[in-house]
Structure formats: structure tokens, C-alpha cells
Amino acid sequence: MTDRVDSALEAWSDERPDLDLSGAAVVNRIRRAATLIEERISALITRHEVRNPGDFDTMVALRRVGEPYELSPKQLGEQLLVTSAGLSGRLDRLEAAGMLARRPHPFDRRAVIVSLTQRGQELIDEVHAETLDLYEIALAGLESGDRQRLADLLRVMLLDLGDT
Amino acid sequence: MTDRVDSALEAWSDERPDLDLSGAAVVNRIRRAATLIEERISALITRHEVRNPGDFDTMVALRRVGEPYELSPKQLGEQLLVTSAGLSGRLDRLEAAGMLARRPHPFDRRAVIVSLTQRGQELIDEVHAETLDLYEIALAGLESGDRQRLADLLRVMLLDLGDT
């Protein structure tokens, strides 16, 4: 069986037979797989009242710290690599959707504490479960040993790409 | 050695030890690798007068058809999955940058023929060569057999994801 990357590379090698495309065969598959998975995740998220992937990531960051699911906008911005103003906008949307709450910091009156609401926690866990299901669909054709091999090969790549 | 996906999954399994994250270990690496590669490609493109990845893809579509590197906006839009108005904007930018030219269709006076200029062709080939170099860097840690294995495993995934 041939996938779309096979077809695309074939078209290229007709046009440029001088090039070695073995690297492209790997990297383009990675890019294509990421695109397809992201499409599905995006569709999945959209079904859950939080349209924007960035907003969703913001909730994930809060969920990941564990009880009591609280961070300052400052900390969130650093984790998410978003400017303070950009983050402010995300928080506005998420607060309006009832996914998180802002309250004043008890001692530092400049600061704010952002916390995931009950509803926000539930949504994250729900989406997360659905995401794992989606991954299982994507990996259905690979047995456990294949998965491990794939993960190991990809780790080598990531380390080469400077993923600390 | 551990990459960022290892760290992230470890944090998650602290918080949710009930979940099986072996699928996430694979898929998140694919997503992360795609992100890192796309960052580098984006940086590479930006150095070449065509800032926007979509504009670049438009040029690639023209390059790929081979001599004389011509398509109609209609055909381009279908290939690139962009609306006609959206494509029109891309063509405006690329034409202004001297990368392509529009001329009237000889018989159909509604239609237009878009062609890659000499400069556009050179730019595509240059960027393409640099992209292949970039892929080599990403794959430096994998020998030829590993690459083949990786490509094969990813093909299985893509076919499962419905990549025709």
C-alpha cells in the first residue's frame, strides 16, 4: 500500500531525479501524521465548548499541576510561551466559558490566581480520555513492540533536534 | 537520555497514574518532532523573501507540475484547499514579489494562467535543497535501516488515519 507521501515523493522524483529523498520520506510522514492527528484533535476540542487549541493548552497546564489546579498568569505565560496580553485574552474567554476563575492573590495585591473550575477539570479529563482513544485508533496497526521501536527512533530524532 | 515528551508524560502519570500513555508516547513525539521541524522550515523560508508558508506551498505546487510551471488559480485552489479569494490574495503577494506572473488565458477570457518566474523556480529549488539538508540534520542519528523502519512504521499509521 502507498500513502500520500509515497505519491508526492514519486511526483518529485519524476521532476527532480537527482535528489535523495529518503530523508523526506521520513520527515514528511511525520509532518503529515502530525497534521492528520491535529485535525482530529482540533475537531475533538471544538465539540467541547473550547474552540481554540491555545485556550485548551492553557487549561491543560492548569490540570497538569494537580490540586488545587492553580497558577498565576505569569507562570502560565512562561509555560505556554504567550505574552502577558495574549494570555489575558485567553483567560477572558475561558473565564466567560466557566472553565476557570480568577481571584486576587491573598498577599500580593498586584497578582492574580487562576484556577480551573470543576467544569474545567471535567472537560480536560474528558477530552484527554478521548485524545488517548484517538491515539489508539492511529496506532491500531502497530503492535506493542512496533510502538516501542517507533517511540525510540523518534526520541533519537528529537534529541538531535535539540529537544531538551 | 530523555526528551521533553518523556518529562511531560512523567508529569502526567504522576497526576493520572490510571492512564496508559504508551500511545501518547508515540503520537506526542510525532507532534513534537513536526513542530520542531516546522519551526526550522519556517525560519528557512523567512530568510528567502517569501514569509508565508502558504505562499510557499503555492509556489511548490507550480514547481511540482514541471515545465512550463503553469496552473490556473482554479487548479491551484483545488490542490491547496484554499478558497478562490484566499488564493487571489496569495497570488497578489507572490506576483508583487516577482515569484510568479499572471497572464490571460489565450482562449477563455475569464481565465488566467499563473506561472512561476525564473526567480520563483530558483527560489523553490534553493529552499528545497536547504530543506533536504535540514532533514539530514534531523535524521543524523539514524542509520539507513532505521530510516527505512521509521518510514515503514509511519506509513502504517498514515494508512490507518485514512491517508489516501
Next chain:
DNA sequence: CACATGTCAGTGTTACTGACATAA
């Protein structure tokens, strides 16, 4: 006074929707 935190207003980017001019 210098620095930190968070928000707001205005801007830039890019593609979309819907309307339109022209032609087949």
C-alpha cells in the same frame, strides 16, 4: 525610584464569506 504584574487598546496577519464583474 526601579521593578513586577496584569490588563487594555490598537495593529498585523491571513484566510474566510458573500457580492460582483466578466465571460462561456
Next chain:
DNA sequence: CTTATGTCAGTATCACTGACATGT
């Protein structure tokens, strides 16, 4: 008249920059 092609104007989305209010 219906359909096709391409363009234009206006809109939406989202984050950024820079300015600002407040507080340490």
C-alpha cells in the same frame, strides 16, 4: 438564463506591541 472564473470588500481570529494602572 445558468454556470464558471477570478477579484474585491468586509469580517473573523488570535496573538503581538506598547501604553498604562496598580502595587511591591
